[in-house]
Amino acid sequence: WQPEVWQGGLLYVDHPMPVDPNDPLAFNVTIGANGSIETGALGKIMLFGNNVTNRGLLHSKDGGQILMAAGEHAWLSGDPSGRINALTGPYSPYAARAVDFPYLGGQRPGEPVTPQQRDAWNTAYQLERIRRIGFKVLNEGEVTAEHGYIDLRGFQLRQMGHMAATSTALVRGGIDFSAFMYYPDWDYPGSVLGGNGSVVFGPRSVTTILPDVLSRDTVALSAGRQSVGNIDIRARTVHIQEDALLSPPSGKMRVPLDSGQHVLNFGGTRGDGANQDNEDGTRFMMERGAVIDLSGWMDSTLPMESNTVSGKLFISQLRDSPLQRNGPLYRQLVEIDRRFGTHVADWTAFDNLTQATLPQLLINGGSFEIDVPNDFIMKRGSVIDVSGGAVTYAAGFVNTTLLQTADGRIIDIRNADPDEIYVGLANQFVVNDRKWGLSTAYYVPLMSSRQGRWEESYQHGGNAGSISILAPDSVFQGAVLGDVVVGKYQRGAPPTGGVFSLNAHAAGTEGEYRNNRTLITDVEQVLGDDFTFTSSLSDVRGDLFGEEAAIEESAHTGGLTADNGALLSEDFFSRSTMGSYEFEARLYQGARLDRPAHIVEAGVNLNLANGADFSMTLSDDLLFLGSFRSQGGDFTIQSGAGVAFSANSVIDTRGGWFSDYEFLDEVPLVGVPRIHGGAVSITAA
Numbered sequence: 001w002q003p004e005v006w007q008g009g010l011l012y013v014d015h016p017m018p019v020d021p022n023d024p025l026a027f028n029v030t031i032g033a034n035g036s037i038e039t040g041a042l043g044k045i046m047l048f049g050n051n052v053t054n055r056g057l058l059h060s061k062d063g064g065q066i067l068m069a070a071g072e073h074a075w076l077s078g079d080p081s082g083r084i085n086a087l088t089g090p091y092s093p094y095a096a097r098a099v100d101f102p103y104l105g106g107q108r109p110g111e112p113v114t115p116q117q118r119d120a121w122n123t124a125y126q127l128e129r130i131r132r133i134g135f136k137v138l139n140e141g142e143v144t145a146e147h148g149y150i151d152l153r154g155f156q157l158r159q160m161g162h163m164a165a166t167s168t169a170l171v172r173g174g175i176d177f178s179a180f181m182y183y184p185d186w187d188y189p190g191s192v193l194g195g196n197g198s199v200v201f202g203p204r205s206v207t208t209i210l211p212d213v214l215s216r217d218t219v220a221l222s223a224g225r226q227s228v229g230n231i232d233i234r235a236r237t238v239h240i241q242e243d244a245l246l247s248p249p250s251g252k253m254r255v256p257l258d259s260g261q262h263v264l265n266f267g268g269t270r271g272d273g274a275n276q277d278n279e280d281g282t283r284f285m286m287e288r289g290a291v292i293d294l295s296g297w298m299d300s301t302l303p304m305e306s307n308t309v310s311g312k313l314f315i316s317q318l319r320d321s322p323l324q325r326n327g328p329l330y331r332q333l334v335e336i337d338r339r340f341g342t343h344v345a346d347w348t349a350f351d352n353l354t355q356a357t358l359p360q361l362l363i364n365g366g367s368f369e370i371d372v373p374n375d376f377i378m379k380r381g382s383v384i385d386v387s388g389g390a391v392t393y394a395a396g397f398v399n400t401t402l403l404q405t406a407d408g409r410i411i412d413i414r415n416a417d418p419d420e421i422y423v424g425l426a427n428q429f430v431v432n433d434r435k436w437g438l439s440t441a442y443y444v445p446l447m448s449s450r451q452g453r454w455e456e457s458y459q460h461g462g463n464a465g466s467i468s469i470l471a472p473d474s475v476f477q478g479a480v481l482g483d484v485v486v487g488k489y490q491r492g493a494p495p496t497g498g499v500f501s502l503n504a505h506a507a508g509t510e511g512e513y514r515n516n517r518t519l520i521t522d523v524e525q526v527l528g529d530d531f532t533f534t535s536s537l538s539d540v541r542g543d544l545f546g547e548e549a550a551i552e553e554s555a556h557t558g559g560l561t562a563d564n565g566a567l568l569s570e571d572f573f574s575r576s577t578m579g580s581y582e583f584e585a586r587l588y589q590g591a592r593l594d595r596p597a598h599i600v601e602a603g604v605n606l607n608l609a610n611g612a613d614f615s616m617t618l619s620d621d622l623l624f625l626g627s628f629r630s631q632g633g634d635f636t637i638q639s640g641a642g643v644a645f646s647a648n649s650v651i652d653t654r655g656g657w658f659s660d661y662e663f664l665d666e667v668p669l670v671g672v673p674r675i676h677g678g679a680v681s682i683t684a685a
Contacts, residue, residue, distance in 0.1 A: 294366030296389020304396030365465030497579015
C-alpha cells in the first residue's frame with residue numbers, strides 16, 4: 001500500500017484496474033447484436049459490470065424482471081412483489097471503518113483517521129473513478145418484460161433502442177431509470193454520492209408500458225379506472241432527443257432530479273431537508289419531435305350488451321324498498337342497464353360480478369410530475385400528452401327487465417318507482433290465496449320479461465390527466481395536450497380536461513423551485529438546433545434567466561435562489577389543449593425588482609381551447625398588456641403587489657349560444673356547449 005498525493009489528499013494507488021486498454025470488453029458485460037437471453041415465467045435477467053451494453057434481445061416472461069446495473073459494488077434487496085432492487089457504486093479503498101487503516105496525513109502519523117477525513121477521501125476517490133470508468137448502461141437493442149419490470153442502474157443511462165414492459169389487470173409492469181451511485185460503507189451502501197448522473201433517450205427510441213390485450217386477467221368493473229404502470233427517472237439530467245417516445249398510456253411518469261442525495265426517494269427532493277439550490281446543474285430537455293404520451297387508451301371496443309348487469313334481488317338489494325322486500329321481486333333475476341340503474345333496488349353490487357380487462361379501465365389520462373431545481377425545457381415540436389381516452393361501444397342491443405304493476409302496466413325497471421306495487425315480472429302473474437296466505441307465480445307463454453333496445457355505436461370518454469412541474473427556469477415551446485372525448489351520455493357532466501401547473505402549491509420549503517419572473521411573448525423566440533443540451537439559457541434571455549450553473553457538472557451553489565424565469569408564448573397556448581393552467585411565482589428573499597417581474601406582452605391573445613381556466617398567483621407586479629379569451633373559463637390573478645392592464649386589453653370569459661340539433665352525436669371537447677360565462681377575479685395588494 002503506497003500513498004499518492006491527489007487533489008491535496010493522500011490516496012492509495014493499490015486499487016483494481018478499471019479498464020484494460022488492450023481489451024475494451026474487459027470488466028464489462030456486452031450482449032452482441034446477434035445475442036439473446038430469454039427467461040421462463042418469473043425469471044430474471046441480471047447483468048452486472050463496470051459498463052453494461054445490450055445490442056441484442058433481452059426478454060423476460062410472465063412476471064419476470066430485467067436488471068442492467070453498472071458499478072463495481074452492487075447491493076440487492078427484494079420486495080413482496082418479487083422485484084429485485086439494486087444499488088450500485090464504485091470501488092473505494094476507503095469503504096471501511098476509519099480505524100482499519102492508518103492516518104496518512106497530518107501531524108501525528110499512525111493515529112487512526114477521523115470519519116470526516118475518511119469520507120472526504122472516499123468521495124474524492126469515487127468521483128474520480130466514476131470519471132474514468134463511466135459506469136454506463138447502454139441499450140441499443142430490444143428489452144421486453146411481459147407483465148414485469150425493467151430496471152437500469154448506473155451513472156450514465158442510455159436508452160437508444162426499444163424497451164417495453166406489459167401489464168395486466170392483476171400485474172403491473174414498470175420501468176425505472178436510476179442514474180446515481182452509492183457511497184459504499186463497509187459491506188453496506190451508505191448514502192448517495194453527490195453529483196448524480198444522466199439519462200438519455202436517443203433519437204427515435206421507444207420506451208413503453210402497454211396493456212397486454214391478449215391477457216385474460218380481469219378485475220371487477222367497480223374497481224374503477226386503472227393505471228398501466230410507472231416510468232420513473234431519478235437523475236441529475238434527462239435528455240429526450242429527437243422523435244423519442246415515452247408512452248405508458250394512462251400511466252404515471254415521475255421525474256425527481258437533483259444534484260444531491262435527495263434524488264433517492266420520490267418526494268425526497270422536497271421539504272426542509274432537501275436541496276435548497278436552484279442553480280445546481282440539473283436539466284430536463286425535450287428536443288423536436290420528442291413525445292411523452294400518457295393519454296388514455298383509445299383501442300378498447302366492447303359489445304353494447306356489456307352495459308347490462310344482472311343479479312338476483314335479495315334482502316340486501318331491497319333493504320331500501322320496504323314494499324318490495326317480501327313481494328314478488330324477492331329472489332328474482334333481473335337485468336339492469338348500468339348507465340341508468342334503477343330505484344327499485346340497490347344494484348351496485350352487481351358491478352362486482354361484472355369483470356373487465358385492463359385496457360377497458362385505462363381511459364383516464366395519466367400524470368406527469370417533475371421536480372427539477374434548475375432547467376425545464378420543451379423545444380418546438382415536443383409534446384406532453386395527458387388527454388383522456390375512450391371506450392367504444394359497438395352497435396347492438398341492451399336488455400333490461402320489464403316489471404308488471406298491480407293494474408297491469410308494463411314498466412322498464414330503470415323507470416320503476418320503488419313505492420309502486422308490482423305483481424312480478426312482465427311475463428308473470430301471481431295468484432294469492434288469502435285463506436292459506438300463499439302466492440303462486442304463473443308464467444305467460446310467448447311473452448318475455450326482458451326488453452331489448454337497439455343502440456348505435458358510441459364512445460364514452462375518460463378524464464384527462466395532469467402535468468405538474470416544479471422548475472425555477474423553464475422554456476415552453478412545445479405543446480401540452482389534455483383533450484377529452486365527450487360521449488352522447490356525458491354532455492350533462494363531461495369529462496374534465498387536463499390540469500397544467502407550473503410551480504403551483506410550492507410551499508415555503510420549496511422556494512428553490514419558484515421562478516421570480518414570467519414572460520409571455522407575442523412572438524415565440526424559438527430555440528434552434530444550435531441550442532444544445534449544454535447551452536446556457538442566459539445566452540438566450542439573460543435578462544430573464546440571469547446566472548446559470550453549468551449543465552452536466554456538480555454545481556451546488558450554496559443556496560443560490562435568484563434570477564429565474566418562465567418563458568412562454570401565445571403560440572404555446574394556441575397549440576395546447578389543457579382544461580386549466582395554473583402558475584405560481586414568488587420573489588426571493590423579499591427583494592423587489594426594478595421593473596415588473598411578470599409581463600404579458602402587447603399583442604398577446606391568450607385564446608384558450610376547451611373553455612380552460614387560467615390563474616396566476618404572484619408575489620410581485622404583473623403588467624398584462626395582452627388579451628384573454630376562454631369560452632366559459634375562469635380568469636384569476638392574485639398579486640402581492642400591483643396589476644396593470646393596457647387600454648387595449650380585453651378579458652373575455654362569456655359563454656356561447658348553441659343549438660341542440662348540432663349535438664346528436666358525440667363531439668370532441670372543443671364542441672361541448674358552454675353556455676355559462678366564466679368568473680373574472682383580480683386581486684392586488
